[in-house]
Amino acid sequence: MGEVLSQNEIDSLLKALSSGELDVDEIKDNNEKQVKNYDFARPVKFSKEHLRTLEIIFEHYGRLLSTNLPVYLRKNVQVEVMSSEAVTYSEFSNALSNPVLLGIVNFAPLQGNIIIEIAENVGYAIVDRMLGGVGLPLDRVREFSEIELLIIERIFNVCVNLLTEPWASVCEIAARLERIETNSQFAQIISPTEMTALVTLNIKIGEVEGLINICLPYLTLESIMDNLNTKYWYSSLQEKDEQQYTETIESLISRAPMPIKAVLGNSTISVNDFLGLQPGDIIRLDTKVDEELDIYVGSIKKFTALPGATGDNYAVRVTSVIREEQ
Numbered sequence: 001m002g003e004v005l006s007q008n009e010i011d012s013l014l015k016a017l018s019s020g021e022l023d024v025d026e027i028k029d030n031n032e033k034q035v036k037n038y039d040f041a042r043p044v045k046f047s048k049e050h051l052r053t054l055e056i057i058f059e060h061y062g063r064l065l066s067t068n069l070p071v072y073l074r075k076n077v078q079v080e081v082m083s084s085e086a087v088t089y090s091e092f093s094n095a096l097s098n099p100v101l102l103g104i105v106n107f108a109p110l111q112g113n114i115i116i117e118i119a120e121n122v123g124y125a126i127v128d129r130m131l132g133g134v135g136l137p138l139d140r141v142r143e144f145s146e147i148e149l150l151i152i153e154r155i156f157n158v159c160v161n162l163l164t165e166p167w168a169s170v171c172e173i174a175a176r177l178e179r180i181e182t183n184s185q186f187a188q189i190i191s192p193t194e195m196t197a198l199v200t201l202n203i204k205i206g207e208v209e210g211l212i213n214i215c216l217p218y219l220t221l222e223s224i225m226d227n228l229n230t231k232y233w234y235s236s237l238q239e240k241d242e243q244q245y246t247e248t249i250e251s252l253i254s255r256a257p258m259p260i261k262a263v264l265g266n267s268t269i270s271v272n273d274f275l276g277l278q279p280g281d282i283i284r285l286d287t288k289v290d291e292e293l294d295i296y297v298g299s300i301k302k303f304t305a306l307p308g309a310t311g312d313n314y315a316v317r318v319t320s321v322i323r324e325e326q
Contacts, residue, residue, distance in 0.1 A: 046086040090192035112220035119210030
C-alpha cells in the first residue's frame with residue numbers, strides 16, 4: 001500500500017495534472033517494490049494508533065489532575081496533553097536536567113516500572129503552595145531538601161493513585177509510587193536502547209507553568225499492546241454495564257437530603273400588627289381545621305396531608321400525591 005497523501009499534496013497534484021505539468025503515464029505505479037529504510041537501533045514498536053490511544057488515556061488523566069490537585073494546592077490547576085512520541089530510553093534520560101523530580105512507579109500487575117517526571121519549577125511551586133506561600137518557583141535552581149521531597153511525595157502519591165481510572169478500559173492496574181529520584185543516573189529502569197512511549201503534559205498551577213513527562217517502556221506495556229488501539233478502547237467503554245451506572249446514580253440520589261415542609265395556612269397582617277404580636281395572640285389562617293394541608297418538597301407542592309401527631313411530635317398523614325400532570 002502506497003503512502004497516504006495529505007490534502008495539500010492532492011491539491012498540488014490535481015493542479016499539476018490540469019495544467020499539463022505532469023503526464024498521467026509518468027505517475028503510473030510501476031511493478032518495482034517500494035523499499036523503506038529501517039533503523040534496527042530504533043525499532044518501530046509503538047504505532048501511531050498506540051500513541052493516539054495513550055493520548056486519549058492521558059487526556060482523561062489530565063482532567064482528573066485538574067479536578068483533584070486544587071483540593072491540595074488550593075489553586076486553579078489546568079492540565080492538557082501536549083504530545084506523544086516513541087523514543088529510546090537514552091534519549092529521554094539524556095534530556096533530563098539536574099536536579100530533576102522522577103517518580104519511579106510500579107505499574108502492577110504489568111512487569112516493570114514507568115517514570116513520571118515533573119518539572120523542577122512546578123515542584124518548587126508545589127512546595128511553596130503546600131507550606132502556605134503564593135506558589136512561586138525559586139529564582140535560583142538548587143537541590144531539593146529532604147523535607148521538600150516528603151511534601152512533593154504526597155502530591156506524587158495523589159498523581160499515581162489517579163492513574164487507575166484512565167487505564168481501567170485497557171488494563172486493571174494498581175500503580176504504586178516506589179521512590180522519588182532527583183538524579184537521572186539513579187533512574188535506569190531499563191536498557192538505554194529500549195523503546196519507550198513518552199507522553200508530555202502541560203500543567204499550569206496558578207501562574208506557574210511546566211511539563212510533566214510520563215515515560216512508558218515497551219517492555220512494561222508489551223503484554224497489553226493489543227489493547228492499546230482506539231477500537232478496543234471504545235468498544236470496552238461501550239461494554240460497561242449501563243445498569244450498574246443507573247443503580248449507582250439512584251443510590252446516590254436516594255441518600256440526598258430533601259427539605260420537606262407542611263404549610264398549615266397563610267394569613268396577611270399589617271406591619272404594625274406584626275410588631276405588636278405578643279404570646280397568646282391568635283393569627284387567623286385561611287384554612288379550616290379539617291382541611292388538607294399542602295406538603296412541599298423543596299419549592300414544589302408534591303403531597304396533600306392531614307395534620308396529626310405521633311408520640312410527642314407533630315406529624316402529617318399523606319392523603320394524596322400531586323402528579324406533574326395535575
